[in-house]
Every structure is written in structure tokens, then in C-alpha cells.
Amino acid sequence: MNFQDLFPVLNEYTYFNTAYSGILYQPLIEWRQQHDQEYLAGGSNFRLESGTIIENLRLRLAEIFQAKNVLLTPNFSFGFNTLLNGLEKNHRFLLLQEDYPSVAYPIKSSGFEFNEVKIDENLEENILIAIDAFKPTIFAFSMVQYISGYKFSENFIKKIKQTYPEILLIADGTQFCGTKAFNFDNSGLDALLSSGYKWLLSGFGNGFCLLSDQLVGKLYQDKSANGLPTAPFLQGKSHLAMSFEPGHIDTLNFGSLDYSLNFLQSVGFENIEKSNQLLCDKARTEFYNRGLLPEWMINRESQSTIISLPLKTEMVEKVEKANILCSARGAGTRFSFHFYNTVDDLQKLLDVVDGKY
Structure with missing residues (x-):
């Protein structure tokens, strides 16, 4: 499949910046335009008839991620703050140093007791030691670290849950969902947002x-x-739904999520995972051979689609001049690879790094 025909931005840039923002594609834009044209023509009639969009989305999320309890939120941060507001204040949180600010900040600012674990090559061992010493009731973390690209092994998550079944495991999946197939109910997680x-x-x-x-x-x-409210249009909504889904739900934005989930299903999450893994494995090997990645990072069994490189300022400028989109995160430059990226895209980046471009 020629993805440049679907994703126009790929005609202008080598796009290694999905971890910052995914890209839109032509069929989705056409659906969004049709949605608003029907709203323009139908007004309230369109809103009355568009409820199936939301119900289809709930069913699709439940099917794709194998989950029974599905709630819609405008973004991770809103959902996570809503979840925290529904917890008793005596919970003790285990966190990771330098995790995404939207994970750590609301926990700390809400006054929950917390302890933080350093992210390094011994992270799993560090976590188990911290659990035994601190005895948290909740471990909150990102499935994939947005700076380093460090990805949690799904087997390790299951191990924590099996060993400490009372600990609630709450994960930010924003840098994870969409990169592979995933079964929530069998994951050991208690929340994935x-x-x-x-x-x-x-x-x-x-x-x-x-x-x-x-x-x-x-x-x-x-x-x-x-x-619960007795108004007819709110009948059937639980206390939980009233908390996570207050007010009207936007059919354009959530319809876009439903449309894209259907599109990704047509590509195949297994195919996406395989494509991502092959390209990222090759990229890590090439970067390691150039002294840009430590050995422990490339030897990890569980790898994400994010790679952070310690590039000097002059090299970052050369990357930008080559129309390669990436992001500065932490002390490194972050490159993220999705299924629309190719070996030719990677070779272009390597040529820039090698001074050949």
C-alpha cells in the first residue's frame, strides 16, 4: 500500500514524530467533512440520529482491546484526573521518575502519599524492591515512557498483579495503544487510559x-x-458514567476515533505490530552500531516504537534541514516509528547521521 496517497504529510516530510502527534489521512478528512455537512443540513435532527456513532465506538473499543468496562474521555489527562477524584485519599502511589507530567502531577498535587522509582536498566528489579519496601496500594505508570521509549513487558505487568493482587495497576496507554494488538482483560491492568x-x-x-x-x-x-438524575435523556447512565462522561459527547471527535479504529483494524493490528517491530529493530541495531544507544537498551525483550538519541545540536539542525520531523525530549532527540514509515525513511535518517545527506 502506498501510504503517501493516504497521508499527504508524507509527501513533504519524513515523519518520525507520531509520539508527538499522529497524522491525519484523506479518508478520515472526507468522513469529517461529511459529518459536518450532515450536521449543517440537519441541525438537531442530525444530533438525534447520530447516537449510533458513540455506541459503535464503545463496542469497537471493547472488541479491539477485549475490555468489559469502557468509558469515553476527551483525553488521557481528563480521564486520569476523573479517576483520581473517585479514589479515597488514603491510597499510596508508586510512580516512576521522569514519567509523563500528566501522570505524576495530579497525584502529587492531590496530596496522595507517593514514592518514585528511578528508570534505568534495572527498572523491573527496582519496582519490585520498592513495592516490598513502600507497600503502595496503586502503581501508576506509562506503558511506554515518552522520553526514553522504555516499554514495560506485558509479562512483567502480569507478574506484579499475580504477586500483589491487591495493588491497583493504572497505566497511561497514549504512547502504546495503536502500536500492537492488546487484550486488556488478560493484561493484569486495572485501568488503561x-x-x-x-x-x-x-x-x-x-x-x-x-x-x-x-x-x-x-x-x-x-x-x-x-x-441518579431522572431526566429521560440521562436514563441508564451510571454514577461512573456521570463522572467520566458529563455533558454531551462530541460525535465529530469520537466519531473520528471510531473511524480510525476501523481503519487500523483493516490494516490489522498484528500487521502494524510486525511492521513496527521490524523497522524499530533495524533502527536500534543501526543506531547501536554508531554508538548512539547503550547495549542494555537494544537487548531488552520488550521494545517500543520510540527511540531517543543523544544527538548534538549541529546534528539536530541537519536532521531538521532534511525535512525529518522528530522531537526534543529530555536530554535526547526522540524518533518514533509507525506502520507508514519505511526502510527508505530510516536510511535517509542514517545518511544524515553519517554525513552523507
């Missing part, structure tokens, strides 16, 4: 939250004794 604008290619203003039964039973317990 994600925005849709990165690897899911859905534009801004949409996201979702998947919850385990264990966590659902602990959220917003203080509201369970209060009556």
Missing part, C-alpha cells in the same frame, strides 16, 4: 478509559447512595 491523537491517528479531543471490575468497585463509592 489513552488519548487518540497519537498512534490511533484520530485527531484531538478523543480518548478512552478501560477499567477492571476490581477498580470499578473502588471508584466513587461516596456517590453510590445518592440518586
Whole structure:
């Protein structure tokens, strides 16, 4: 498939910046235009008839991620803050140093007790030691670290849950969802929250939250004794839905997520995972051979689609001049690879690094 015909930005740039923002594609734009044309022509009639968009999205999310409890949120941060607001304040959080600010900040600013673990080649061991010493009730983390690209092994997550079943595992999946197939109910996670604008290619203003039964039973317990609204248009909504999904849900933004999930299903999440893995494995080997990655990083069994390189300022400028889009994150320059990237794209970057471009 020639992805340049679908993703016009690929005609102008070598796009290694999905970790910053996913790109839009022509069929989605056409769907969005049709959506607004129908809204323009139908007004309130369109809104009355468009509820199937939202229900289709819930069903598709449940199917793709194998999850029973699905809630819609405009982005990860909104969903995560809503989740925290529904917890009792006596929880103790284990966090990772330099994790995404939207994970750490609301926990710290809300006054929860917390402890942080350093991210290095011994991270898994560090986490288990911290659990035994600090005895957290919740471990909150990003599935993929936005700076380094460090990705948690799914087997390690299951190991934590099997060893410490009472600990709630809450994950930010924004840099993870859309990169591979994933079964939430068998993952050991109690919550997976994600925005849709990165690897899911859905534009801004949409996201979702998947919850385990264990966590659902602990959220917003203080509201369970209060009556729900009796207005006809709110009938059937639970206390949980009233908290996570207040007000009207935008059919344009969430319809875009539904459309993109359908598109990614047509490409195949297994195919996406295989394509991403092959290209990222090759990239890591090439970068390691040039002294840009430590050995422990390339030897990890579980690898993400994000690679951070310690490039000097002059090299970053050369990359930018070559119309290669990437991001400065932490002390490095972050490159992120998705299924529309090719070996030719990687070779162009390597030529720039080698001074051949």
C-alpha cells in the first residue's frame, strides 16, 4: 500500500514524530467533512440520529482491546484526573521518575502519599524492591515512557498483579495503544487510559478509559447512595458514567476515533505490530552500531516504537534541514516509528547521521 496517497504529510516530510502527534489521512478528512455537512443540513435532527456513532465506538473499543468496562474521555489527562477524584485519599502511589507530567502531577498535587522509582536498566528489579519496601496500594505508570521509549513487558505487568493482587495497576496507554494488538482483560491492568491523537491517528479531543471490575468497585463509592438524575435523556447512565462522561459527547471527535479504529483494524493490528517491530529493530541495531544507544537498551525483550538519541545540536539542525520531523525530549532527540514509515525513511535518517545527506 502506498501510504503517501493516504497521508499527504508524507509527501513533504519524513515523519518520525507520531509520539508527538499522529497524522491525519484523506479518508478520515472526507468522513469529517461529511459529518459536518450532515450536521449543517440537519441541525438537531442530525444530533438525534447520530447516537449510533458513540455506541459503535464503545463496542469497537471493547472488541479491539477485549475490555468489559469502557468509558469515553476527551483525553488521557481528563480521564486520569476523573479517576483520581473517585479514589479515597488514603491510597499510596508508586510512580516512576521522569514519567509523563500528566501522570505524576495530579497525584502529587492531590496530596496522595507517593514514592518514585528511578528508570534505568534495572527498572523491573527496582519496582519490585520498592513495592516490598513502600507497600503502595496503586502503581501508576506509562506503558511506554515518552522520553526514553522504555516499554514495560506485558509479562512483567502480569507478574506484579499475580504477586500483589491487591495493588491497583493504572497505566497511561497514549504512547502504546495503536502500536500492537492488546487484550486488556488478560493484561493484569486495572485501568488503561489513552488519548487518540497519537498512534490511533484520530485527531484531538478523543480518548478512552478501560477499567477492571476490581477498580470499578473502588471508584466513587461516596456517590453510590445518592440518586441518579431522572431526566429521560440521562436514563441508564451510571454514577461512573456521570463522572467520566458529563455533558454531551462530541460525535465529530469520537466519531473520528471510531473511524480510525476501523481503519487500523483493516490494516490489522498484528500487521502494524510486525511492521513496527521490524523497522524499530533495524533502527536500534543501526543506531547501536554508531554508538548512539547503550547495549542494555537494544537487548531488552520488550521494545517500543520510540527511540531517543543523544544527538548534538549541529546534528539536530541537519536532521531538521532534511525535512525529518522528530522531537526534543529530555536530554535526547526522540524518533518514533509507525506502520507508514519505511526502510527508505530510516536510511535517509542514517545518511544524515553519517554525513552523507
